[in-house]
Amino acid sequence: MTIFSSIQKPTLLLDENKARKNLALINEKILSQGKQFRPHFKTHQSAEIGEWFQEIGITKITVSSIEMAIYFADHGWDDIFIAFPVNILQIEEILELSKRIKLSLLFEDIRAVRFIDKHISCQISGWIKIDTGANRCGLKSDQFEIIAELANELEKSKHITLSGLITHAGHSYRFKTIEEIHSVYDGSVKTLLGIQDQLNQLGYSKIEISVGDTPSSRLVNDFGNVDEIRPGNFLFYDVQQYQAGVCKLEEIAVTVVCPVVAVHPEQNEVVIYGGAIHLSKDSHSWGEIQNAFGLVSLPAQNGWSWDDKKIIGYLRSLSQEHGVVVIPDGIPDEIIPGSLVCVFPAHSCLTVQAIGKYTNLDGETIHTMLS
């Protein structure tokens, strides 16, 4: 009787030991360099998993929505950074939160600064989002005039303390070598230090620097002159991180266990119950395959153990509820309708969001804010 004998439909299996090890490694690395560790909780979204962080002394966290901040505040966290450009329409929740916890908000529009400052009564921290090349959101790092304008607005506000510069160097995900990831990290930090310096010259002191992507957090040895590190994905990792050389396959701490519903030996293909609504549509490359949606292995006898050699195939397509797995070397005898395969997700954060709860290796459910 293993954990697998109780699984009947797509199930997000979590190996707590792996996740705790991943956490300890990053925590020790960040602390050993004297940096503040403010992990991003959008990856796991779970109060119970949050306790693993509390147990090792972590007291400050990052989240990506106001709902997530409220959820973790309700579970005892009292120093929360909502690393998302503030949505002023949720002013009531923000006001409420600002009275309960030490709240940090992210700004990239001066009108949002004015609105928030006008409507709250407690002191909060205000951070400026800088785009150092990820090209997602934030103020462009070469537009100092706009950055200075925002800093000025924060500085003159009554209730918001201009606290620092934040970036998410998400472009580190696009690179494959340690040298490239180092170079992205060093470039991002250098850019932020340059802006910090210019702001200092304008008289704004105590500007901290916060950075946050998992590849850099794992691979960069010297974090340089930053104050805070905020990765999230490192807790579970996934195939995107594995493919980028950030983690080993055996460090991936979550897998989606999926029932086999049909086997087609003529095509070396297996149809599984497990689709876009479980794994999301995020993809990864795999050898010559441009778009795969996960790597596939077989359940292990005693829980969960595998290495690169145990990857037997990849998900070549993903519909709403089902996926098609290619097993290039032929279908093992144990794969029959009603058997199970393990799918390592392309992107663990979106997979957690899609399934909304975990099953640990003892068969217990670990809830998230979604379940």
Next chain:
Amino acid sequence: MTIFSSIQKPTLLLDENKARKNLALINEKILSQGKQFRPHFKTHQSAEIGEWFQEIGITKITVSSIEMAIYFADHGWDDIFIAFPVNILQIEEILELSKRIKLSLLFEDIRAVRFIDKHISCQISGWIKIDTGANRCGLKSDQFEIIAELANELEKSKHITLSGLITHAGHSYRFKTIEEIHSVYDGSVKTLLGIQDQLNQLGYSKIEISVGDTPSSRLVNDFGNVDEIRPGNFLFYDVQQYQAGVCKLEEIAVTVVCPVVAVHPEQNEVVIYGGAIHLSKDSHSWGEIQNAFGLVSLPAQNGWSWDDKKIIGYLRSLSQEHGVVVIPDGIPDEIIPGSLVCVFPAHSCLTVQAIGKYTNLDGETIHTMLS
């Protein structure tokens, strides 16, 4: 005071009139040709919306999971086709369902036929899934030997009636002209009729034919010699369907209303609260843009009205919680932090799954099985 004044975060807005019109159009078309209409409820997943179908006389439905079948059975539907290769691990639920309703199951592996036949006691219908070119799942149409073997297994089973052949010509989504979609449809039907003929020669009679994609259902004028049509997406449509020429923009019946959180006039870009967890990562092309994640318009004064000219931009990137909208002609004055934009999703089915409930134009919540 419009519906928009009460929206504070990403909200799936549903125009009931549009959806009912889309439904009436397809229903009349299918009935006028004397075909059985068995709509796919995986698109809306809502008992309340299901009532709109009941009101116009629809009694048979398609779903994509056993949970969905149970949900709709609990809401009074008693003739349900689970158009998903049967997951034998859920035998208890299948057994239970088979006692309550007229149940149809999909098979593409003879071992699943044997298992189900052995474990149930009531009569159910068994359909064979044929891949007519979509290349997702099903038995390859040119492997008649395997199809005949499955038909034989169904025929000799005690509790499963060999009922017919089913295909989802999902490759119709890849084509852009009406001629191409006609050609895909005609090819699929011809293939199924050929297999039906061969099975008849083997002595299997009463083999029905069921087809189901939205592009063909909408665009093909003569459904030919099929028995049943099972589209789902036609109820709401989306940008993928619009781009494929299947629907008009004004027929899209759902939009995700998203708060603006930052405006960057220098880049003609707007950051919105609305990401992969609301819209899914499905994408569409838009002019020269290969991967856009939705089209963007502004809310209308009196509810919801727009046409092609009112599309002001597209979503160029999608993170977990936020998206970046490009507005090529410059940002309209009304777009400021705290204002709202409407995002037409690339794929409405996955968007419904992600958000899990609707708000209608009167501000009322319409629940799904997920909420």
